Amino acid sequence: MFSPKPYLDGFDWIANLLNYQCRLTPGRGNHFMLVLESETPFPEDAVRALPDRLAPYLPRLNGSIRRHLLHLAPYWLPGKPEPIVFTTEDLLFPSDFPLAVERFANRPLPRGQALAVHALSQPKGRSALIFKFSHLLFDGRGAELLLKQLCHGKHDQTEDRPGLASPMLNEWEKQFSCGRQIQRRLLDIQKEGPTVVRHACDTAASAYRVIALTEEETDSLRQRSDRDAGPFMLTPYLLALTAEGYDKLMPRHAENELFLIPMSIDMRGQDSIPRDAVFFNQWSMLPLSILRSLLADPAESIPEIRKQIFIRTGERTALAYRAASRLMRIAPPPLLLKIVRKMGNSTTGTFMFSFISGTSLEHDKFAGRTITNLYHLPAMPPMTGLGVFFNAFNNRLNAVISYRSGLFPESDIEHFAAELEKALKGKS
Amino acid sequence: MTKITQEEIETALKHEISIITGKKPEELKTDQSLTWNGINSMGFVELLLSVSRLWNVNLLDAGIGTADVSTLSALAERIGKELAR
Structure with a gap:
């Protein structure tokens, strides 16, 4: 089965390098967002239920990078299951939409968290759920797969296969x-x-x-x-x-x-x-x-x-x-x-x-x-x-x-x- | 030299697509499009490299068109024609 320590691969380290490179930007890190648009606002009760659905993932989403004491290979250490920060914003005009997306993009992720969610609503017109991910823990396709799991209510973490099972120091x-x-x-x-x-x-x-x-x-x-x-x-x-x-x-x-x-x-x-x-x-x-x-x-x-x-x-x-x-x-x-x-x-x-x-x-x-x-x-x-x-x-x-x-x-x-x-x- | 049949080409293609897409060969259908069989843009590059490796046929240089990739069977037929040249 999988190692209790999910070791980071080389491209996770590249993501870590890019995260460091972005440390002085307004967003304070290497992030990306997935924008899900809808013609009408997302129902408030369904949106409010999302943080609960994220509960099984919280230790990993609050984790951080550590090094093994002996061979120094980096791994991901799960953290305390702090809830994901969820914000909402009502827009008056359709033209505010791109600016609101950019504002959220330039907001740092809450300290130590790899995900934040923002809902944009307009009474008549385009609304969106925006998921902001840290590249330390996700790439674009993985982020889509996480949303797919949320969508279908699947939380079987044994199938997530997080990180490398070994530090890959023998090749x-x-x-x-x-x-x-x-x-x-x-x-x-x-x-x-x-x-x-x-x-x-x-x-x-x-x-x-x-x-x-x-x-x-x-x-x-x-x-x-x-x-x-x-x-x-x-x-x-x-x-x-x-x-x-x-x-x-x-x-x-x-x-x-x-x-x-x-x-x-x-x-x-x-x-x-x-x-x-x-x-x-x-x-x-x-x-x-x-x-x-x-x-x-x-x-x-x-x-x-x-x-x-x-x-x-x-x-x-x-x-x-x-x-x-x-x-x-x-x-x-x-x-x-x-x-x-x-x-x-x-x-x-x-x-x-x-x-x-x-x-x-x-x-x-x-x-x-x-x-x-x-x-x-x-x-x-x-x-x-x-x-x-x-x-x-x-x-x-x-x-x-x-x-x-x-x-x-x-x-x-x-x-x-x-x-x-x-x-x-x-x-x- | 023994002439390779259309069926043999289809079987070999199914094997290669199975490796590229992770689908089981029995899930693949010769009368369906490559997209239906799970091939995308980069998967197609892999598939053409496999065709080149297996039969020494460079389909891109041979000028394949959309009709040649409309189904897995059509692709096998085109490879057969190139081999017969």
């Missing part, structure tokens, strides 16, 4: 070999040309733009993707559209400049990770590097992105990242941050990207209401500073631009969002 050869593979790749990228990066101020707030496509618009987008990129190639298609828009936003300084895009992918079902793993960070990265000179023409950028996805998947790069990242767990986050800063731009990337093609909560009711839309709002760490995240829900696609304020003038972000929306809707 040094594999970890170092994977570390060399990653290092070689980063060196190759450095040789290709200078990577375009922009870092935000350490104290900058989180900000978002959400582009929600209708079912018809999503269907049309899929048809264009099938035509231009091939069947099932929506990921490279969306990345090409995003990179093309971002290319227009960034000034060019050299001919051989490139975009380095750390594409995050869910690893459930691989590397012995259960498909239903709720807790901890079960994701990895596929780093894609694209010359800016290819980005203006999707006929050039799409095949290049597609080719790189195939090569990196074939090389098992994502698995190599997970194995190599285990070596980092010995270093405390302040030291790791110094190393990352010293290693330079190839370790952070131009912008983060991900596409979650399915959801665990499709066609479900939550707290007595039909969910009309669901999207993820990850907070970007100051280094990288911007990410574009796509998810599909009930045959509709959402695009979220997450960035740190001050990274660009707001008019530039408006322009980028408008151009991306036009491209997604096939209007450019």
Whole structure:
């Protein structure tokens, strides 16, 4: 069975590093939010019942990171079962909605807690339940799976498989070999040309733009993707559209400049990770590097992105990242941050990207209401500073631009969002 | 060289999809779409890599279209055609 100590994996340590990097931001940590929208306000009694449903999870949600006394491997120590903080807000006007979401995003999580919930209500119009998760304990897919459990009243924690059952300290050869593979790749990228990066101020707030496509618009987008990129190639298609828009936003300084895009992918079902793993960070990265000179023409950028996805998947790069990242767990986050800063731009990337093609909560009711839309709002760490995240829900696609304020003038972000929306809707 | 049959290709595809999606081979249906059988965007990349490894066929370079992936059976048929070239 599972060890009483749920050990942290390498990507949990990366989340811990990003959490440290975000310590001076208004949110005080590396968080992300899941927004569940409904056409009408969630019934108060159903909302009030949610904290009770969370009761079995409270020790874990109030936990913290500790190190083993002998071998120093980090693990998650459950804490006191303090109740989850639940807040509500009534909005007067629909235009207040995005501002209210941003306000909640920039509020720190209660000390030592990995989850907070906020309900936004409008008497006539869009209402939402917003779940704010700490990345120390959850990733996006795991957060959806937790809500699925809440939705269905399932609290069998023996099936949650929290963390690693062992500290994984006995496979040094594999970890170092994977570390060399990653290092070689980063060196190759450095040789290709200078990577375009922009870092935000350490104290900058989180900000978002959400582009929600209708079912018809999503269907049309899929048809264009099938035509231009091939069947099932929506990921490279969306990345090409995003990179093309971002290319227009960034000034060019050299001919051989490139975009380095750390594409995050869910690893459930691989590397012995259960498909239903709720807790901890079960994701990895596929780093894609694209010359800016290819980005203006999707006929050039799409095949290049597609080719790189195939090569990196074939090389098992994502698995190599997970194995190599285990070596980092010995270093405390302040030291790791110094190393990352010293290693330079190839370790952070131009912008983060991900596409979650399915959801665990499709066609479900939550707290007595039909969910009309669901999207993820990850907070970007100051280094990288911007990410574009796509998810599909009930045959509709959402695009979220997450960035740190001050990274660009707001008019530039408006322009980028408008151009991306036009491209997604096939209007450019 | 023995010619590989459509049924053999379908069986091999089911095995690969089973590994990728975690579904049991008997849960997979040849007359259903790849999406129905649990394949998503990244799963399809894995599947095409498996096809390349098993039969040395690069379907993306061969220019597959939506009709070729409409069902698992259609995909097997397309692989068969590429092998016959």
